[in-house]
Amino acid sequence: xxxxxxxxxxxxLIRHALGVLLDLEPDFEVVASVGRGDEVTAAALAHRPDVxxxxxxxxxxxxxxxxAVLTAQVPECRVVILTTFGRTGYLRRAMEAGAVGFVVKDxxxxxxxxAVRRVMAGERVVDPTLAAATLAAGExxxxxxxxxxxxAARSSATVAEIAARLYLAEGTVRNYLSGATTKTGxxxxxxxxxxxxxxxxx
Amino acid sequence: xxxxxxxxxxxxLIRHALGVLLDLEPDFEVVASVGRGDEVTAAALAHRPDVxxxxxxxxxxxxxxxxAVLTAQVPECRVVILTTFGRTGYLRRAMEAGAVGFVVKDxxxxxxxxAVRRVMAGERVVDPTLAAATLAAGExxxxxxxxxxxxAARSSATVAEIAARLYLAEGTVRNYLSGATTKTGxxxxxxxxxxxxxxxxx
DNA sequence: CCCGATTTCTGACAGATGTCACGGCGAATC
DNA sequence: GATTCGCCGTGACATCTGTCAGAAATCGGG
Numbered sequence: 001x002x003x004x005x006x007x008x009x010x011x012x013l014i015r016h017a018l019g020v021l022l023d024l025e026p027d028f029e030v031v032a033s034v035g036r037g038d039e040v041t042a043a044a045l046a047h048r049p050d051v052x053x054x055x056x057x058x059x060x061x062x063x064x065x066x067x068a069v070l071t072a073q074v075p076e077c078r079v080v081i082l083t084t085f086g087r088t089g090y091l092r093r094a095m096e097a098g099a100v101g102f103v104v105k106d107x108x109x110x111x112x113x114x115a116v117r118r119v120m121a122g123e124r125v126v127d128p129t130l131a132a133a134t135l136a137a138g139e140x141x142x143x144x145x146x147x148x149x150x151x152a153a154r155s156s157a158t159v160a161e162i163a164a165r166l167y168l169a170e171g172t173v174r175n176y177l178s179g180a181t182t183k184t185g186x187x188x189x190x191x192x193x194x195x196x197x198x199x200x201x202x
Numbered sequence: 203x204x205x206x207x208x209x210x211x212x213x214x215l216i217r218h219a220l221g222v223l224l225d226l227e228p229d230f231e232v233v234a235s236v237g238r239g240d241e242v243t244a245a246a247l248a249h250r251p252d253v254x255x256x257x258x259x260x261x262x263x264x265x266x267x268x269x270a271v272l273t274a275q276v277p278e279c280r281v282v283i284l285t286t287f288g289r290t291g292y293l294r295r296a297m298e299a300g301a302v303g304f305v306v307k308d309x310x311x312x313x314x315x316x317a318v319r320r321v322m323a324g325e326r327v328v329d330p331t332l333a334a335a336t337l338a339a340g341e342x343x344x345x346x347x348x349x350x351x352x353x354a355a356r357s358s359a360t361v362a363e364i365a366a367r368l369y370l371a372e373g374t375v376r377n378y379l380s381g382a383t384t385k386t387g388x389x390x391x392x393x394x395x396x397x398x399x400x401x402x403x404x
Numbered sequence: 405c406c407c408g409a410t411t412t413c414t415g416a417c418a419g420a421t422g423t424c425a426c427g428g429c430g431a432a433t434c
Numbered sequence: 435g436a437t438t439c440g441c442c443g444t445g446a447c448a449t450c451t452g453t454c455a456g457a458a459a460t461c462g463g464g
Binding site for chain 2: 010011012013014016017018020021024084103104105106107108109111112157158187188190
């Protein structure tokens, strides 16, 4: 019984190389391969893969959102997130989105095939180094409001804009941003934003 | 006559997948594969590859520096830089470091093998989309001093620290940073730094 | 219902940041 | 030689940003 795979990664060269690598395994077959997050569900419906390997950085729809849609619409397809080590903060959200595996691109060569087989066996698979790092990062210490403000800060450059968008006084916004920078151990809101984002606190 | 290849990329899974992909070509043979920039030269001396494929993001020594060392010490080995689309600003510096090819990971699947063969035939190979983008980004509009200050700003967080390091008045540093933000079309020095870095202006 | 604790929100203040107008210097041009 | 132009360096000014102490609102337990 061969395992049918769907592959999603926006870097075509990488996607193709991974496809070749996986197709070499006698019990694997890559049945679909897409370069955009918003093509994942359609491809899954058309080709009925057993496992979907999704990158996080993709145009259209990111891998986490794609995972959520996919698990809702094609529940028999198991989702494995495959991404860069820097994006490890998304582990928790990936699990909430219904993923059952999380493999980093720094992992040893055979980790991917191994993860696929174990996922098919019903296990959840997470790189142990990664799990430890996530555990160390811990729960988000940010309050709901601090998170809101940080998210708004991502698209709005100035405090006044954020205040206007959230219907807050400027002082309030500055206060939340200050709290966020303290809790992230950074020195300004730009760094706080980056750190919080990396740790999956947004 | 088979073409001997050296592969350098810090993401082991990706490196292995690319290795498998290239080894499938009948006229290619991957003779060395390393995960750090500072291992490139030693591996090249030991295995005498015809072409070295180098990623830019690597620990130890980045791909550009590795390319410079490699072309100096093993001049018969041709260097092809293989990297992410976001790092395209490094094209000029890659060429200055002695690279004869520049392939992005977004390229079509056969672009890499094609690039290797053309490089072996004595051609220089650059993705046309990429060349156009680089041309559009153009020469750096930054003055020498503005570049210095931006580079110092990368490691020092505050204006006072930069001023102390470069023996300038704080006002002067602020002035250069202001110039840099204007020329990059950004709103603060953080963004200016990021943009200038992406475009290879540093 | 009341009390304390937590969260939300605000204005005030000091310090950092970005912009401006200015003078000095060297190279290219007329 | 005089002029023009671009780059380097500086201080002054208005604005933005981060931190603080504390008021109002919310919530859960006694």
